[in-house]
Amino acid sequence: MTTTLPRTPTVRGTIHPGFETILSAEALAFVATLDGEFAGRRAELLQARRERSKRISAGENLDFLGSTRSIRADGSWKVAPPAPALTRRRVEITGPPTPTMTVNALNSGADVWMADFEDSTAPTWFNIVDGQHNLYLALRGQLDFEKNGKRYSVGDVTPTVVVRPRGWHLCEKHLTIDGRPLPASLVDFGLFVHHNAQLLADREQGPFFYLPKLESHLEARLWNDAFTLAEDTYGLERGTIRATVLIETLPAAFEMEEILYELREHAAGLNAGRWDYIFSAIRTFAQRGQGYDLPDRGQVTMTTPFLRAYTELLVSTCHRRGAHAIGGMAAFVPSKDDPAATTRALTAVRGDKTREAGDGFDGSWVAHPGLVPVVAEVFEKVLGDRPNQLERQRPEVRTTAADLLSLSRTAGEATMSGLRANVAVALEYLAAWIGGSGAVALHHLMEDAATVEISRAQVFQWIRNSTRLAEGITVSRPLVQRILAEEMTRLTRDADDAAKARFAAAEDVFTEVALGEYMPGFFTNYAYVKYLLDSPLRMTGPLDHHKDLRMSENV
Template structure:
């Protein structure tokens, strides 16, 4: 087995890409690449069955797990007892320093949706986390002033990329390897012991999980990683994002599979809305969602999912963490800023009243508002995991759009187009979290926009203004927005918008609805130039990391 680093080596990359660290990642890939490939195929097979009419329901074969009141997850790890406010940001030096000084209890250092997965971003993020774990993270601004992240720093939780993504810049026998294992493996190898010695530990957020079998895979990765480094079993703690519709039906089972390493579930609201659209994109009109700003946490299927999440977590002793407040209050006038912060406070107070133990925010300026909102319900307590709530949520409730007006407007189409173009232009330029119209947009919110466009075109949904949504209509709106957005821009920015239009067209207007826009965008625009794929691409071209030799896959299946 030959492991090759294909990416360009930038300053300090040698700190992260040591022979020992790379061998550790390769060992994880060697043990689990086959199971990962099988589970990703299981995802696709299940998606086809649901599109063909299969009903979503709680799994009968795991009812004993759901009905057994005796088991709980592990106690919170050191530094994880108080999670009232978690600040999510890319793992850049500037944002990392701001996060560490923000007053939040947790810094969610995001290598997933808030990071454009260019090679330099991925490994530079690891460098920054290496420094943060050692209390050495600092940032020098344009005026030459240096800020340090040393004022009562929060606990770090790192979010790796999802199982569906590959890392083309590291290859084993020519095959790209799992991006999840690269992100997890490098961080764990370099920082686990340091974090433990500092009174915390190696903690993770697990994204895009679609079944308890995928949670079991993560648990087995944790067991092997701890064994290889001689770290006691159960040291790792993971919080699972319930951000796919299928995972909502398996919350108990996901906690059970990770019970020795689990610390909670999070209501990943934006990805969850996207998953609802993607899951039912080819089903009947009854599943078509209205303009994205009309889908809120009080929409019936969203309300049911959060109620079930809180009840499930507290039944099992886990933290229930609320979704992000996405406002960017620093770019608004005073009146708008005050109104936005009032909305955030009301939303966070509602979450706390529903039983959540903490919540995400996407900007340091919102931390204090979040903490005050939770204090109105929790008082001096740091959580409410001991408050059990009875849940009577049914499968029908988790899918319900009862009472929702499925109104689609031309402005809704235009908003989806312009947000996607603006975000994707920044994304191909290397930025993964972008402030657009006073909101922090990341990959998940763009997934909503492009999936809605695909669904509306597929169903020829009728606009409130009268016309149907067709490919021709969306293409016209794209051209209009491209003209507006590129006016007066330099050649570099225009090229980025052209790339954004290409990605949006590929993932929103073609006959096939891709699972994620990131797979295509990554191989076309974010890999180092010698590795970029050119010409027409089909789904198999994007699954090179799943081409595991049969003999290796067979060996892994017994692991």
């Protein structure tokens, strides 16, 4: 029998110092193995996503799956017991693996650091490979540097590191096989596993992962198979790799138990990814009429009925199956310059986390080290000496499909200020993202890619539905274009040429993903291909949506 060996990926990105360590021949060979095994299934699952989205837009209803009813009805199965390094997860800090964030997160006092290659990282080639290099150094105690006259080094006591690779829908155009870009998720996973799996396994500290943007249990099955292949390749015991899945898409909310079942040897829990979940709810029903309109983003709180139903189902599902339930992001950024705003925000954070701890969550997320003590205090009051509250089963929760889909019960109004904020904040974030920053502090909040996704999806939906604002004005494309022009003038009035160029690119991205007849699934695909590629790959002509955005699926 003839065996065809995986082709070695071609590196098409610039090589910076340290990159040769991460992009070793052996590491690239493992990435090629993952690609050879799973790229085809990934392409099929992405096509299934698109087909399902079209059916829902045409009127198909979301519901719990009949084909997997037996899995939900079987009360005997559980996921693997928590790994020792993931038993206590009261406070998890998130952020991109830049040098400064890596040191600050590891010195934050949190229980877990989610090193994020996804929504809080603008996926430039430099950011992706440098992030891998920063983790490589930090895990070996070698990340030590000086910046702006300050010395940065990692202390002796650090959080457990959990890596979030990019989602299945994204590609890495700087690594190709026969000219085809590789799946970004497999690149991020493969490089980290190759360099760090044995080191972390020896310490009983991983490797651990957060899995973003899943829409079905079949996508979880694909990840589980990738974990198994990695364990076999590197001689790790089955279940060494653990994964927490972000339930941040509306379809995934209907398959929580099935997702845990598929990953049960490797499952560590589920996370309530609130901002992307709101975006997914808008996107899923963006073309289904006004019954699915939501009010201004700031009015959609976690006590909103459809979000309340989702979080209660998540906690009850996790604890029924022995998995951790991790709460949503506290995105506030404390400010020394505005103590009154800081006090108000900390009060709101404390209230939000008190609700989560009371509902049964085992921990929650923060975006800034200054919030770690606040959230730790809240969970300590509820948990005491216990590392978690897995024993709390929540049998009273009886969430129905109608509960999860009750968007029309959301209190509040769509307003002109909300519409303008959607445009302005999206432009501000996109300009920073195009400049290479994926975690951006705006108006005392740490924003990531979900900010743009909510904003542009809501604008698209309000235009399509001719939504009437509280002021009596009907949302239309000309109205949004006028607001867009006004905000561009305001934001670029005192900007230099480089900043003006970034805002011009931001305007192009927003126009493409919010003002067209078709709403793309994610803004990142278009913006990445158009603006983040290294100069040898930079586009010079018009973008071919199928060829340029789906080339990685041509397996």
